[in-house]
Amino acid sequence: MTGLVVVSAAVEGIVDEAVVRKLIVQAGGRPGTVYGKSGKPHLRRQIQGYNNAARHSPWIVLVDLDRDAECAPPLCGQWVPDPAQHLCFRVAVREIEAWLMADAETLASFLSVARSRLAADPERLLEPKTEMVNLARHSRRREIREDMVPRERSGRQVGLAYAARLMEYVETRWRPEVAAQGAESLRRAIACLRQLIQEPA
Amino acid sequence: MGMDFKFSRLVLKNWKNFAYADVAIQNRIFLVGPNASGKSNFLDVFRFLRDLASSGGGLGESIGRRGGVTAIRCLAARRDPDVEIHVELMDSQGKSRWEYEIAFKQDKQHRPLLRKERILCNGEEILDRPNQQDSDDPEQLTQTYLEQGSVNQKFRDLAAFFSSIRYLHIVPQLIREPDRSVGRSNDPFGGDFLEQIAKSPDRKREARLRRIKEALRVAVPQLHEIELWRDARGTPHLRGKYQHWRPQGAWQTEEQFSDGTLRLMGLLWAAMEGGGPLLLEEPELSLHPEIVRVLPLMFARVQRLTERQIFISTHSPDLLRDEGIGLDEVLLFVPEVEGTSVTLAESHRDVRDLLHGGISLADIVVPKTRPENVQQLTLFGAA
Numbered sequence: 001m002t003g004l005v006v007v008s009a010a011v012e013g014i015v016d017e018a019v020v021r022k023l024i025v026q027a028g029g030r031p032g033t034v035y036g037k038s039g040k041p042h043l044r045r046q047i048q049g050y051n052n053a054a055r056h057s058p059w060i061v062l063v064d065l066d067r068d069a070e071c072a073p074p075l076c077g078q079w080v081p082d083p084a085q086h087l088c089f090r091v092a093v094r095e096i097e098a099w100l101m102a103d104a105e106t107l108a109s110f111l112s113v114a115r116s117r118l119a120a121d122p123e124r125l126l127e128p129k130t131e132m133v134n135l136a137r138h139s140r141r142r143e144i145r146e147d148m149v150p151r152e153r154s155g156r157q158v159g160l161a162y163a164a165r166l167m168e169y170v171e172t173r174w175r176p177e178v179a180a181q182g183a184e185s186l187r188r189a190i191a192c193l194r195q196l197i198q199e200p201a
Numbered sequence: 202m203g204m205d206f207k208f209s210r211l212v213l214k215n216w217k218n219f220a221y222a223d224v225a226i227q228n229r230i231f232l233v234g235p236n237a238s239g240k241s242n243f244l245d246v247f248r249f250l251r252d253l254a255s256s257g258g259g260l261g262e263s264i265g266r267r268g269g270v271t272a273i274r275c276l277a278a279r280r281d282p283d284v285e286i287h288v289e290l291m292d293s294q295g296k297s298r299w300e301y302e303i304a305f306k307q308d309k310q311h312r313p314l315l316r317k318e319r320i321l322c323n324g325e326e327i328l329d330r331p332n333q334q335d336s337d338d339p340e341q342l343t344q345t346y347l348e349q350g351s352v353n354q355k356f357r358d359l360a361a362f363f364s365s366i367r368y369l370h371i372v373p374q375l376i377r378e379p380d381r382s383v384g385r386s387n388d389p390f391g392g393d394f395l396e397q398i399a400k401s402p403d404r405k406r407e408a409r410l411r412r413i414k415e416a417l418r419v420a421v422p423q424l425h426e427i428e429l430w431r432d433a434r435g436t437p438h439l440r441g442k443y444q445h446w447r448p449q450g451a452w453q454t455e456e457q458f459s460d461g462t463l464r465l466m467g468l469l470w471a472a473m474e475g476g477g478p479l480l481l482e483e484p485e486l487s488l489h490p491e492i493v494r495v496l497p498l499m500f501a502r503v504q505r506l507t508e509r510q511i512f513i514s515t516h517s518p519d520l521l522r523d524e525g526i527g528l529d530e531v532l533l534f535v536p537e538v539e540g541t542s543v544t545l546a547e548s549h550r551d552v553r554d555l556l557h558g559g560i561s562l563a564d565i566v567v568p569k570t571r572p573e574n575v576q577q578l579t580l581f582g583a584a
Contacts, residue, residue, distance in 0.1 A: 013524075014494070014495070037494075038522065038561070039559075039561055040559075041559070143505060146505075147501070147502070147505070150525075150527065151527060151529070153527065153528075153529045153547060154527030154528060154529055154530070155527060155528035155529070155546075155547050155553055155556065156524060156525065156526070156527055156528065156556075157524070158524055158525055159525055160229070160497070160498075160501040160525035160526070160527065160530075161498055161501040161502050161505075161525060162524070162525050163498060163523070163524065163525065164495075164498040164499075164501065164502055
């Protein structure tokens with residue numbers, strides 16, 4: 001473990017945490033403390049602190065674009081007008097689920113759905129999370145449907161073990177380098193992390 | 202093995218804090234409210250049903266254990282002195298719907314007296330008391346039919362289900378000092394936890410301990426092995442091997458485990474047991490918030506294996522942060538003048554609006570159930 005560059009991170013939720021940890025490891029680094037995980041508004045309030053810490057050590061901050069802007073650059077400007085040297089501020093277009101869907105082959109197999117159901121260009125989806133739930137709705141496996149699709153009366157967007165299933169997928173099946181070919185924002189995030197790890201503080 | 206049931210609805214009248222309550226019950230429910238709002242008293246209804254149907258229980262004993270009818274009856278009760286419980290259940294296939302109703306008060310000698318006992322299956326009445334036998338011999342109204350093996354053939358599965366309800370509120374000190382609760386079985390505070398592990402069949406125990414070890418690696422990474430070990434007197438202990446400065450690691454027994462490790466072990470063990478509804482009192486205690494926030498996901502996944510209903514009381518915003526928790530799974534307890542009101546989060550328009558506006562469930566329901574005048578505490582100790 002020694003000798004690897006430690007990268008701290010801040011993310012919106014626990015699925016994002018699993019994604020970011022995997023990306024750091026794949027880029028040749030070692031995940032440090034992962035902050036946030038209490039939603040986007042929370043992250044937004046803490047961003048100055050993270051940016052401050054990134055003056056002296058490598059950091060990645062990952063947020064969903066959602067519908068906050070048409071594309072990533074304006075969001076970066078709003079969040080960190082003055083990024084520190086070792087800050088890699090990345091925006092997932094439009095939600096982290098799009099990055100997972102970009103590895104269509106393993107996701108289709110994990111969810112037990114026909115591959116043809118997956119969007120060819122997941123970054124163009126306006127609501128990737130809704131799309132992920134809809135994919136799960138078509139799963140041939142009952143446990144996937146029950147875990148990921150909300151019950152009619154639940155009033156929630158996702159099912160009761162949605163996050164657990166996606167974390168399982170990220171840890172066991174997801175291939176970031178394959179997904180990067182279908183998701184430009186992911187490709188950039190990986191490139192940025194590589195650079196961060198190769199030129200440590 | 203009898204039929205498996207799940208509770209689907211609970212109606213209460215004059216039970217402890219609740220003058221009246223009527224709530225639908227899902228496979229998993231979270232009870233949220235300030236201290237002393239009645240979360241434990243709500244769970245106690247299910248423990249009461251268990252006591253009714255268990256050997257050594259029954260109506261008189263179950264009420265006596267709770268301090269008599271006057272201690273159970275809601276203080277807000279005035280004209281309507283009966284205490285009433287009405288539960289609806291579905292069998293696990295969802296084919297038949299059962300109802301059990303019981304009402305009681307006390308007679309002039311302060312003895313509990315049954316006022317009503319009814320059982321329905323798919324709307325058809327199987328039992329309706331008081332009946333002819335009760336009017337011939339009023340003494341019979343001191344016992345339920347549920348508790349009497351000789352008369353409950355038609356609903357023995359129901360009685361077995363009630364007696365399979367399990368309450369858990371692990372007190373790590375009691376696991377460490379089991380002598381304090383010697384002879385108790387199903388001790389809710391964990392006093393017989395080690396005994397329970399010891400008496401489970403070897404293969405099952407090993408498989409479960411292995412899974413607990415896997416799960417614990419997340420919370421306690423330095424813990425590498427766990428096993429059951431008996432000392433020279435044959436007393437069972439849990440011991441774990443910690444990776445350490447010593448090259449071989451070091452074995453520690455439950456006496457040295459932290460409160461959090463012991464509580465988590467107890468929770469995981471109970472979650473893996475099959476059986477009737479599991480009532481968990483504040484599972485978040487002494488656990489790291491990051492562990493707490495994944496507890497709902499852990500319960501959801503383990504429920505897939507055990508099919509066990511889980512009722513959880515909590516004060517923890519971290520636990521409620523999980524976005525898979527349904528609004529129909531959250532019960533809000535709000536103390537009011539006429540007793541505590543219990544409502545499903547889904548019945549509050551503003552909860553749904555706030556949630557759809559992007560605010561987390563934790564940030565909505567915790568303030569909603571905040572005790573009145575908390576700020577008074579900041580004056581505590583002021584001259």
